[in-house]
Amino acid sequence: MNSKKNNRAQEILEKISYLLPIAIFAFSLWVLDRGLQPLQLNEILVSFTDIELWSVLFASVFTLLSYIALLGYDFLAMRYIGQSVSYKDILRSSFTSTSISYSIGFNPLTGGSLRYRSYSAYGLTLLQIGKIITFCNITFWLGVCFVGGSLLSFYPIDLPGSLVFYEIMLKALGVCLLLFLICYLVLCLQHRTFSVKGYEILFPDVRTALLQILVSSLDSIFAGCALYFLLSHSGEISFPYFMAMFLVAQTIAYITTIPGGLGAFEALMLLALAPHLALETVIVALVMFRIVYYLTPFLAGLIVLSYSEFNARKEILINLHKKTYLTVAAFTPQVFAVLIFFAGILLLFSEALPPQMEGMRIIGTIVPLSLIESSSLFSSMLGVFLLILANGLWKRVDGAYLLSVAILFLGSIFSILKGLNYIESGILFAIFLLLLPQRKHFYRKSSLLNQSFSRDNIIAIAVVVLSFIWLGIFAHEHVEYSQELLWQFGTNMHVSRFLRSVVGISAVLVIFGIMRLLGGSSKDLRLPDEGEMAKTKEIIRTSTDTNSNLVLLEDKYVLFDEPKNTFLMYGISGKSWVCMGDPIGNSKNIKELIWDFHEMANLHQGWTVFYEVSEKYIPYYLDIGLTLIKIGEEARVQLSEFSLEGSAGKDFRYSVKRMEKDGYHFEIMEPGEIPAHIEELKSISDAWLETKNTKEKSFSMGSFKTEYLANFPLAVIKKGDQVAAFANIWVTANKEEMAIDLMRYDPAISNTTMEYLFTKLMLWGKENGFRYFSLGMSPLSGLENRTLAPLWNKIGSTIFTHGEYFYNFKGLRAYKEKFNPIWEPRYIALPKGIKQMFVLKDIALLISGGTKEIFTK
Known part of the structure; x- marks a missing residue:
C-alpha cells in the first residue's frame, strides 16, 4: 500500500517538474506583456540601434570579472578540502560547470554533475567532490546574503505607493539574509562540524569564510554591473537600488528552475526598472545582458566541454585500437540536432514578426495570394516539426534525417514564397546543404513516435512555442482580435496569418501527442514466454559468447531486434536498466538494438547501463552518451597451448595424480541424466552455500535451479x-569457447577438487576441438592506482589490493594466472556524472539480491 502511495506521489512530482517551469514561464510572459503594452515592436527594434558600443564593452569586461570571481569558488573549495589540482584543471572544470549550468538552469545539480565528471577524472573521491559542490553553492548564497541583505536592510528601497507592502517584505528578507550570514560566520568561528549520513563535514575557518563572502560578493556586484552599464540612462537610478532589485530577481529566477531564469528574471527586472527608465531601454539592455552574460560564456563553455568530451572519447578508443571512430563525425548528429532546432525557431519566429512590406x-x-497564404501556414507547421525532429536527429534516427532534409528544402522555398525572406531562406538552405551528405550518421530504423522526450526536451519545445505566441501577440497588440480574422486573406493581413499559424502548430502538437499516446511503446515489460x-x-x-546462456535463468527481461535474430537481456534495479553483457546475435543489428534499449529505458525515466561488456561494441555505448569504467578482466585459456607436460603443467599433474590416487574420477553428465541425480546435486550445493555463509546470487551468474541446469551437460567429479x-558447462556451437558457470563441491573433500575439475575439463575441451576455455572474470584486476587515475580506478585498485575481508580479489587473480590465460578487459557502460554512484549501488543490489547480501562473501 505504501509502495503504491509512494509511486503515485512520485508520478505527481514528476508531472509537476514538467508543468511548473512551463507555467512560471507562461506567467512571466504575461507579466512582460502587461509591462510592455505601451510599446510597439518597431520601437524596441529601433532602440537596438541606439545602444552604445562602450556600454557593451563595459558589460563584457564586467562579465569577464564576474566569471573570474566564479572561478574563485573552486579555488577556495580546493583549499578547503586540502587537495592539490592544477590551476589549469580547476579553471577548465569551474568555467564549464558555471557557464553551462547558469544558462540551462540555475540548477546546482547541473553544475554539480559537471564538476563530478571533471574532478573524478583528477582522482578526487566522491566525498571530496561532494564537499566542493556544497562549498560552491554555499559561497554563491553568501554573496547574495551579504550584498542583498545589506542593501535591502539599510538602503531605502523606493517602490511605488501601490507596492509599499512589498517594501516591508523586502526589508524582512534583508534581515533574514544577514541573520543567515551571521549564523554561518559564528559556526565557522567555532569550527563546528555537521554529519551527513555518517560523514563529518567541517565548517571552514573564518578566514576562508570571509574570502567566500568577498569572492561571491564581487561576483554578484560584477554581474549587476554588466547589466547596469547596458542601461544607457542608468544614471537615472541609483546603483544600490538597482543592485538590490537585481539580486532579488536573480534569486527568484534561481528558485524557479527555469533554464537561465528566462522570462522570470526579465519580468521582475522590468517591474523594478520600469518606473525609472524608458521601457525600450530596459528591454534592449535585458536582451543584450542575456547575450553578453549568459549566451557568450555558454557557447564558450560548450566548446570547452565538447573538446574535453571528444578527447576523453578519443583516449578510450585509441586505447582500444579503434581509430576509425576518432573523428569529430562522432558528434555530427548532436551538432545537426542543435541546428535543426534553431531552424525550427527561425521558421516560427519569422511568422510571429511582421514581414518586410517591400518583399x-x-x-x-x-x-x-493562395500560395503566399499556404506557404506562411506551412512554414510555421514545418517549424514546429523541426523542433520535434531535433530529438530524433540527436538519437540518429533515419526517419528524422529524411524528414529534416525535406523540411529544410521546403522551408527555404516557403520562406521566399511567403514574403521574399531571402536571408531566412539562405540559412535554411545552407543547413540543408550541410545535412544532405551526412546520411551515414543517421542509421537507426526506428519509429519517430516511439522516441522518448526528456523533461528538458519538452520544456524547450514549450518555451519556444509560448515565446512564438507571445511575440506574435506583442507584435500585433494594436489589433483587435476576433474570430473573423482567421478567415481574412491579403498581402497585408499579417495578423490573420499569425493566428492561422497558431492554429496550425497547435494542431501539429495535438496530433503528435495523440499519436504518441495511442501508439505507446512497442516493447512491454514482462519476462519472456x-x-x-x-x-x-x-x-x-x-x-x-558463452555468457548468452544466462538468459536461460529466466530471471531477466529480454529485448529482441525487429527480425528477432538478436537479443539482449536486462534487469531493473532502482532507476537503472542494466543489460547483462553485450547483445547476442547478428552483429549487423546490434547498434540498433542498443539504441532501442536506450530508448525504452528513457521512456520509463530510467538510466541505461551495460554491465560486464567487452570492447567489441564500445563505440556504440559511447554513441548513446554513456561512459566506461573498467571493472576487471576475463581470463581465457587457449586450449591448444594447454598441457600437463613440462614445468608449466607440474601443479596440474600433481592435482590430477592426487585426486585420482584418492579414488576420484572425472566424467561428463549429459542433460538427460541430471534429473536422476538432482537431489544429490542439491545437497552438495546447499552444503557449499552454508560453508560459504552466502545465498544464491543472481543476474550475472547462475543459481541452482533444476530447469536451468537441465539445459547443459555437467562436468562432475565422482568417487x-x-x-x-x-559444474555446468557452457559451450558455443562453433566450438569457439567453453566455460563453466555454477561451481559447487562437497566441503568435506580436498581443496584441490576444483583445480582438478578445471584441468580435466580443459583437457576434455581440447580433445573435442574447443579453442578457448573461459575462467570467468577477475573483478577489479587490471585497474591502475596512479595519482591522476580516474576515481573509480583508484577505488577499485584499492579494494583489489586491500579488500580481503569482502572478497579474495588478489587470490582469485593469482589462482587464474596459474593457467597462463589471455586477459581481456570488462567494463560497465553507464551514464556520466553523479548518477554513477547510484548506478553502482543498483547493480550491486541486482546481483546480490539485497542490501545485506552485498557485504557477504
Missing part, C-alpha cells in the same frame, strides 16, 4: 558412484 509587395505581384525463450535458444546456438563436485 510582400514584390512577391504579391508574382505569386498567387515459452516462444521467446525458444527463440533465444536458437540465437544462442549460433552465438560465440565411485558418489558425486563430489559439479
